[in-house]
Amino acid sequence: MVELSEFKGKPVLILKRDENDKYPFSFGLSKARLILENLEAIQKFVAENSND
Secondary structure (H helix, E strand, O other): OEEEEEEOOEEEEEEOOOOOOOOOEEEEHHHHHHHHHOHHHHHHHHHHHOOO
8 A cells, every 4th residue: 555645845655555555655755766766676675684
C-alpha cells in the first residue's frame, strides 16, 4: 500500500504493508532519489538475504 502525503510542505511517500501497519516506511524526495540511485545494491541485498 502506497500513500502520498506532506511533511512541512514537502511531498512524502508512505509505504505500508497493509492498512493497519503500525510502522510505515516514509521518505521524501531526497531519499527517494538516493534509493533509485542504489536500487541495484538494494535488490542484491534482498536477494542475498532472503530465505524464500
